[in-house]
Amino acid sequence: MTVHNRFLFPILLVCTLLLAGWAYVPGLHGGFLFDDFANLPALGATGPIDNWPTFWRYLTSGTADPTGRPLTLLTFLLDAHNWPAAPYPFKRTSLILHLLNGVLLYALLTKLGRLLDLDERHCKLAALLGAALWLLHPLLVSATLYIVQREAMLPATCVMAGLLLWLHGRQQLIKGQLKAGTLWSVLGLGGFTLLGVLAKANGALLPLYALLIEVIVLAPRQLPTITTARRLHRAIMLVFGIVPATAILIYLLYIGAHGLWVGGPEGIRPWSIGQRLLTEPRVLMDYLKLLWLPRPLSSGLFNDQYAASTSWLHPDTTLPALLAVLALIAAAWHWRKRHPALALAILFYFAGQLLESSSIPLELYFEHRNYVPALLMFWPLGLWLADTRAMRLPKYALMLVLPLTLTWMTHARTEVWGNVQTQASIWARINPDSPRAQANVAQIEMQTDHPRAAIHRLETLLAARPDQAQLAFNLVSARCMTGGVSHADLAAAQQAMSGSPSTGILFTHWFENMLPTAMSGHCPGLTLKSLLDLINTGLQNPKLSAAGPQQDLTYLRGRIAIAQHQPNEALTDFTHALDLQVRPGFALEAAANLGAHGYPLQGLLLLNHYRQVQDHVAPPGFGMPMVHAWVLARENYWPHEFTHLRHQLSLDAQTDSANTVPSGSTRSTPR
Structure with missing residues (x-):
């Protein structure tokens, strides 16, 4: 050559x-x-x-x-x-x-x-x-x-x-x-x-x-x-x-x-x-x-x-x-x-x-x-x-x-692909019957202050796909930006929640965004009770009867109890959720949540309950989950996290035995 x-x-x-x-x-x-x-x-x-x-x-x-x-x-x-x-x-x-x-x-x-x-x-x-x-x-x-x-x-x-x-x-x-x-x-x-x-x-x-x-x-x-x-x-x-x-x-x-x-x-x-x-x-x-x-x-x-x-x-x-x-x-x-x-x-x-x-x-x-x-x-x-x-x-x-x-x-x-708004709009146009595509572009429209366009888009597809929770939840969000939600909007969300085969992390993310709105009253029609009704509807959905979805929804119900200043009811929900799937990470998150909102005694009680049921922690799945569990055990990760959180909750309980003044020193999530 x-x-x-x-x-x-x-x-x-x-x-x-x-x-x-x-x-x-x-x-x-x-x-x-x-x-x-x-x-x-x-x-x-x-x-x-x-x-x-x-x-x-x-x-x-x-x-x-x-x-x-x-x-x-x-x-x-x-x-x-x-x-x-x-x-x-x-x-x-x-x-x-x-x-x-x-x-x-x-x-x-x-x-x-x-x-x-x-x-x-x-x-x-x-x-x-x-x-x-x-x-x-x-x-x-x-x-x-x-x-x-x-x-x-x-x-x-x-x-x-x-x-x-x-x-x-x-x-x-x-x-x-x-x-x-x-x-x-x-x-x-x-x-x-x-x-x-x-x-x-x-x-x-x-x-x-x-x-x-x-x-x-x-x-x-x-x-x-x-x-x-x-x-x-x-x-x-x-x-x-x-x-x-x-x-x-x-x-x-x-x-x-x-x-x-x-x-x-x-x-x-x-x-x-x-x-x-x-x-x-x-x-x-x-x-x-x-x-x-x-x-x-x-x-x-x-x-x-x-x-x-x-x-x-x-x-x-x-x-x-x-x-x-x-x-x-x-x-x-x-x-x-x-x-x-x-x-x-x-x-x-x-x-x-x-x-x-x-x-x-x-x-x-x-x-x-x-x-x-x-x-x-x-x-x-x-x-x-x-x-x-x-x-x-x-x-x-x-x-x-x-x-x-x-x-x-x-x-x-x-x-x-380099322009999020253009991308969402084009994919929605190419996929008019895709709930994901329509929910995605509706979220972009809401982020760019076009909630009415999102409402029109979501209502159209929701009429044909009433079981699509992502459409119903985003419709509620868009309604909140235009004056408030109606009974019909909440009824549509409940219908979707009652028939949805899986909400995944969708409802959890939506709940995290809407809980402060419901507490503040900035969205007429959306109250803590309406959020609670959605959760209870999901708990009754036979397609969401597995331990994982039930635990997620019960935990969110406890979050509402905290927002309503009902720490004992929250503790009951968190305890029930923990019993559905005994997981150390869940126990830490729930207890830290109680402490972060001013209820360290209830947080300590939840940690005590975990100590009683920790022998029922499900073994890790085959493969990498087993390796991950071994790594955590070798690092003494969970005992260290529980000790740290228990110490912080005890300090908060000593400074506020009446559980009335929220403590800002407790971490909301484990490290």
Whole structure:
């Protein structure tokens, strides 16, 4: 290769990275979204992360997946050590990671092209085009700029790094370097699968990707000729490839069969496992349409209006979508010898969707689920364009037009992501039937002093979706900004509360905002009694009968008793709530709340009650929760917190034995 060609492709790769960086810059100025608020506050949950004890408490605090995704949590420390924090550093780091993944993809595609015995120019040009089209694709904006979805990006990093190391190790085995080949292969398949899983569960699919590459690209062309090397290679593929991939498939089949047999997930999702399995082929075909027919704007994060399939023929796209998915998989397998790159790209995509688009009862639709599966999607197109023996001028034109068009679309989309108001408005317009999208834009309208627009929006959708608590609660908030709430507004909120399958943290956050308003009387019609009625309605909702929702609602009822200067009634509610789920953190928070409002004696009584029932604390769940509990025990965290709070409450009780003067010295929450 000439010196000119040696530097040409690195220069073109750098230009591609600069182009992608330019396309994403507008989106770096956006805000936090949706699940960001449920995950990132862990950065300050037990204080600033500026020492080893808080570091280990934070790193083991994850609850998603059995692993808790600690690798993802670790990367958030690059951006902040406490909460609240600014969103810009998080988005900047995610963009850097996206660009790094583009470089890794170029390296992987180059490696795969060489294994197909392509000439160097064809191989590198195809790799550059395949990586550029992926890197610049607008569909990936929702993974890159949605901060919490760094957990979707890191498995891509681990998958590509793991495959590159495994391929290097395989080459070493072919050369007869048995020790080095074994080490690199095990590190790639075993080590980086583990790292990928520590970022998100779909990192566990790396062995399946390796098996596809082995069967489609490598086995027909390259196998170790030395008997010992061949045995080592087969043993590595069995232990680190076939066994974990088979375990995943068996697990998914079990989840699907169990769901079809016993039903579910009742009270969590509005659809059954059978309906989900019928729906996901439609979802996958929608994803493929967005990948191959991209557009500047999309539905974004809010897809809760996506209708589940209830039968093979309802909606009428269900059966055609299923047949299309099966046809693509069958065709790819049939083409694996004549068109290995195309077959690999198709099968890699569907393999990448196995965990999130099959039997596990996750939400039906999210764009960011395409980040890893689409890695090889545009490589076959790159291979076709790079072969300029025919149609040279049209292909050169497409090499220029396609990346630039995707860059323009991505830039247009990131401009939307960089403006919270514009983003909320556009997503609400694209998703008119999404309660989340409408509630989100209504909140923005209220924040920008347009409550009447929020009222009109919420009333319209609430009439069709009366069970949507997020619509009803936000309507009450908007009414408070325009003069007060009516009996009809409160009745609508109660109806929603009586039928809501889950309020999550929605009602708690809304309650925290509205309790001071109800106490001050600044919103005519909204009183402490009306808030109490909503809570009691929720307590009677059979869909909220689990211990968790019951504890949350009973605790809020105790908060109202405190606001009504009824400390004994509050103590009764807090005690009952604690008995529903004996948790040390809950006991500390409730007792501190009593003390902060001037009732330290009741706080001490609650701590005494916890001492009596602490043997009933539920054991931690399997995985990272067990590690987290061990870390807390090793740090003597809970005894220290209880001792500190008990001492402070005792001091407050001594200075105010009549419980009439609020004490400002007690912490409202444990450290």
